[in-house]
Amino acid sequence: MQASTEHPVHLVSRTSTARADERWPVEDIEALFDLPFAELLHRAHTVHREHHDPHEIELATLLSVKTGGCPEDCAYCPQSVHFDTGVPAGKLMAVDAVREAARAARAAGATRFCMGAAWRAPKDRDVEAVAELVRTVKAEGLEACATLGMLAEGHAEQLRDAGLDYYNHNLDSDPGFYGDIVSTRDYQDRLDTLQRVRGAGVKVCCGGIVGMGESRRQRAGLIAQLANLEPDYPESVPINHLVKVAGTPLADEPDLDPFEFVRTIAVARITMPRAKVRLSAGRQQMGEAVQALCFQAGANSIFYGDKLLTTGNPDVAADQALLAKLGLRARQA
Ligand code: SAM
C-alpha cells in the first residue's frame, strides 16, 4: 500500500489539533484539494472522528425575518433590488409569527434557529427589534443565530445581551474574486463586522459559496481566509453550493463538478477541525449520494426545513429518511 507521505504534500506533519495561530498557507490548502479523492476523504474523515461524533448531525432551521429589497448587489442573491427575481420586499416579521416558527422548528427536531434579514446593515431600531426576536427564540429552548448584514459599534453587544449564540456573516469567496460578485461593499467591511462579533463574545458563523465560477485556487483562498481568521477560525462554517436563481447574474453559471464541492467540505473539515461544518444551500439540487459523501467528508450540520430564505430545501420527511438511511442521528439539545 502506498504511504500517504508519498504524495508531494508536506501536510502530514500538521496535526488535526493545529491551533489557529498556526496559519494555513494557501498553497498547502490547494495541495489538499489536489489529493486523490480517496486520500482526501480519508484524511478529512479521520480528523472528523478525532473531534466529533461521526454519526451526529446538527439540524439548524432558517427563517427569513425580513425578505427582499436589499440595496446590495451580491450577484448570487435573489433578494437584491438590483435584479428582477420576483422576490417581493417585506417588513420585519412580528414576534408572534417568529415564536410560532421557532416552536415548529423545535418540534421537528431542530436545535438551532437562524434568522436572516436582507439588510445591508441594520439600523439601531432594527437591532433592538431583532434582539426581541432573539429573546423569543431563546425562550423556546433553541440556539439563536442571526444574519443581518454589517454591524455598527455596539450592535453585537446588544444582540449578545439578548442571548444571541451565533452571528452569521459570510466571507463568501476568495478576496481576489469578491469584486467580481459584489460591488457595493468590500472584503474589509466583512472582516470588520466579524471582528465586532468576536469582540462582543458572540460565536462566529462564517463560510462561503462554491460554484460561482471561481477557480480551485480561489476556493482554496476562501478556505484560507476562514481557517486563518484571528484569533481563531469560526465556530461554525456554512459551505453553500450556489443556488442559481433566475434573474440574478449567476443564473446561468455552468454546473460545478459535485466532487469539487465534496472536496471543499473535506478541506474545510481538515483545516477547521473543531468547527461545525454545515452543508448549507444547494442540497435540494444535490442528490442523496453527494450529500452522503459530504457527511463522510466531515459535514456535521444541515439547514433543516422546507425553505432556506427564499429558495427551497429538502422537506423534513426527506431529510429524516436520508439520516435514517445513513444511520445518522440528529444532535440533541
Ligand atoms: N444580508 C445579510 C448578508 O449578506 O450578510 C444576511 C443574509 S444573506 C442572504 C446570507 C448568505 O446567504 C450570503 O452571505 C450567502 O452566502 C448566502 N446566499 C445568498 N444567496 C445565495 C444563493 N443563491 N446560493 C447560495 N448561497 C446564497
Ligand code: DTB
Ligand atoms: C448561509 O450561509 N446560508 C444561508 C444562511 N447562511 C443565512 C442562506 C442561504 C440562502 C440561499 C438563497 C435563498 O434561499 O434566498
Ligand code: SF4
Ligand atoms: Fe443583501 Fe445579503 Fe442578499 Fe447581499 S446576500 S443582496 S447583502 S440579502
